Amino acid sequence: MGDRSKPNKRVTLQDVAQRAGVSTAAVSYVINGGPRPTSPELRARVLSAIAELDYHPNSAARGLRGRRTNTIAFVTYDFLPNESFSSHYLGRMLTALTRELQQHGNYLLMFPLATGDDPTPLRKMLKSERVDGIVARFVQDPPHTDALLEVVQESGTPCVCVERPGDARFGFPGITYDDDEGGALATNHLLGLGHRRIAHLAGDMRYATARRRMSSYQRTIVASGIPFDADISAVANWDIRQARGETHRMLSLPDPPTAIFAASDDMAFGALHAAHDRGLRVPEDLAVVGFDDIPLAHQLTPLLTTIRAPLDEMGVRAARLLTGHTKADPEALVETRPVQLIRRDSA
Amino acid sequence: MGDRSKPNKRVTLQDVAQRAGVSTAAVSYVINGGPRPTSPELRARVLSAIAELDYHPNSAARGLRGRRTNTIAFVTYDFLPNESFSSHYLGRMLTALTRELQQHGNYLLMFPLATGDDPTPLRKMLKSERVDGIVARFVQDPPHTDALLEVVQESGTPCVCVERPGDARFGFPGITYDDDEGGALATNHLLGLGHRRIAHLAGDMRYATARRRMSSYQRTIVASGIPFDADISAVANWDIRQARGETHRMLSLPDPPTAIFAASDDMAFGALHAAHDRGLRVPEDLAVVGFDDIPLAHQLTPLLTTIRAPLDEMGVRAARLLTGHTKADPEALVETRPVQLIRRDSA
DNA sequence: ATTTGATATCTAATCGATTAGACTCAGGCT
DNA sequence: AGCCTGAGTCTAATCGATTAGATATCAAAT
Secondary structure (H helix, E strand, O other): OOOOOOOOOOOOHHHHHHHHOOOHHHHHHHHHOOOOOOOHHHHHHHHHHHHHHOOOOOHHHHHHHHOOOOEEEEEEEEOOOOHHHOOHHHHHHHHHHHHHHHHOOOEEEEEEEEOOOOOHHHHHHHHOOOOOEEEEEEOOOOOOOHHHHHHHHHHOOOEEEEOOOOEOOOOEOEEEEOHHHHHHHHHHHHHHOOOOOEEEEEOOOOOHHHHHHHHHHHHHHHHOOOOOOHHHEEEOOOOHHHHHHHHHHHHOOOOOOOEEEEOOHHHHHHHHHHHHHOOOOOOOOOEEEEEEOOHHHHOOOOOOEEEEOOHHHHHHHHHHHHHOOOOOOOOOOEEEEOOEEEOOOOO | OOOOOOOOOOOOHHHHHHHHOOOHHHHHHHHHOOOOOOOHHHHHHHHHHHHHHOOOOOHHHHHHHHOOOOEEEEEEEEOOOOHHHOOHHHHHHHHHHHHHHHHOOOEEEEEEEEOOOOOHHHHHHHHOOOOOEEEEEEOOOOOOOHHHHHHHHHHOOOEEEEOOOOEOOOOEOEEEEOHHHHHHHHHHHHHHOOOOOEEEEEOOOOOHHHHHHHHHHHHHHHHOOOOOOHHHEEEOOOOHHHHHHHHHHHHOOOOOOOEEEEOOHHHHHHHHHHHHHOOOOOOOOOEEEEEEOOHHHHOOOOOOEEEEOOHHHHHHHHHHHHHOOOOOOOOOOEEEEOOEEEOOOOO
16 A cells, blocks of 8 residues: 555654744744744745755644644535436536635545435534535435534534525525526527427426426416426436436327427436437427536537536635635625526527 | 534543543543553443533544544546546446445545646645545556656555556555456457457547557457458547547448447447437447446446446445555555446447 | 552643744834 | 834644553452
8 A cells, every 4th residue: 555664754843943943933924924924034944944844734733723624525415325426517516616625725525425314424524623614515405404404503614505595594605506597598598499389307306406497497488478288397307218208208299399498418318319219300390408518418419508507616616615715795695606508509 | 604603612532531530541542442441331431421522533633643534535637627526437436435434434535636737736735644545546557647656655645546557666556447358348248249340439548448448359359360450440539429420430431340349338329329320220230338337328228238347346445445444465466356248238 | 478460540741733922122202 | 211112033832632651450370
């Protein structure tokens, strides 16, 4: 497992102080820029000693005395055990998060949890003061995650929720995007193209996100004077195959849809698949709009028209709030970032 | 960002000792199971005091004195900045890793790096003694990652490489699977089905994995007495669209392939797409074998026949080696886990 | 009865950084 | 001259756990 011997003796702040001929306090002041002023000469001496000795502050000692770990946890609460890691979707946020954190010497700890998991490990992690804050991605809405949020609150760890509006009762802010706006954008885009028979493929109804996307579709349809038809609104549970099956079913109806708004790109692929099966042209015979904008969306043909959620922006924002590089508006518990219609070839 | 005030006073080991009427040493012994024996009565008193006070050891203090952080870093070195997080492929390993670590109270720190990134942040992280060990996933082979490995070695941090054979010069063990075996399995499967005209879609040649999969394909073909034909061996760079394009090209040849071994499931989808475009039946007119077994492989139709790498096993194994729950065989610098042919519908 | 040894427990030093409090010194004020 | 102020630096206490060394207790060995 690599060199187990200790090849290089530890360099401590003491050593630096000695080398620079100053006190340990002075060195600390220089490193941390305060809380007392330092003279330029002293600063120079210390900095060159640090460089010469290749000194790096010990994170444990810092954490103990200074009560900062420079670590943020990303806590997920999924329905399936491995969900968080296997979604292209989440990748965008994690990438943004880690990069933003790295920029200021902070680190990301992964803490995946699945529904039904005991919250004790989370409690333990928080109470051991391992992290300065957490980014919570809980796919369910209140009250299903109350137990977790209570654990977080009780530990006193700063917390920012993502992909949900936060929680007023617990005082946690949330950074989210507007599923309603996304659903409306998608549906209106199809309406604007002249479609009157627009179907919906919905995600797993346990997800708030799935429910919101569906209801905004319904509202938009109805608002435009078209009656809602349950026959062409199907729950496909985020699943490609189910989406394909449901699409086939709907296309076999006496009055088949001419357009489909799928609540995820995956399901949109299922719909495209079905269209392909039947020799339908996209978008001429069947227009398809997805949601998420996963990488595949612009790799498969036809290129998928979809709704893009600002995952990266949300990641960056969450990181900044937690590391204190941006102040949160104490009034606004919810920050909603706009979604975007990405027009490609499928609609 | 949640409650910033400190709602509950800190509970320390001192408090527990006082409450139980014993010394702090005794409490520590009980918690850590040693290094000295403790009597059952004392243990009981301490444990109930811990429970009553809801005590959780402070991780920073532990780290400082005990030199263990209970944290493992997952360090990636990718060609693209966000690659590590957006691959279904890696998800399997990360899930296995975190779950295994959580089991023993260890945590996973994500540390993604992209080619060309300055290794300084890694150096800094390691020298600050933030982690007990690292799992290194460096997609390139030596000598491209020497600079990074040097940094790791110099820091003295235990390191296990995954998806490559480790590195003898640095003394790091590796846990990997056999790309050659996978390529041979796939190719032989197609040969066994009677195919004589077998094409290959190769990944990005900068990846050792892509090169190995390609050369084992070539060797297997040639070993069976079929001459290697460069016209039906194409580099598609892991890209779906390129794979589709190359498949079209090959199918237009005077002597088109009847089977394709794609070095990744993604590229296999590209091939399937092309077959679909031309109205070819799979596997009758064109047989396709992929590599990786990503979730999509058993969600799209036809279900993809593919090679499955034991990512989860590798993750678990790496975790155990680093946390000391399994001893590494000091002789064997490489542990190669078997791959598996998953027979489904496409070949 | 005394020594030996093993077992169980306690005392206190220690890990390496942060920071409040004490100190020094120069310059400005009365 | 004497006092005050503030900038710059140093001394030393402190964070909370681990663990080597000292101590106590009791059973077995001499």
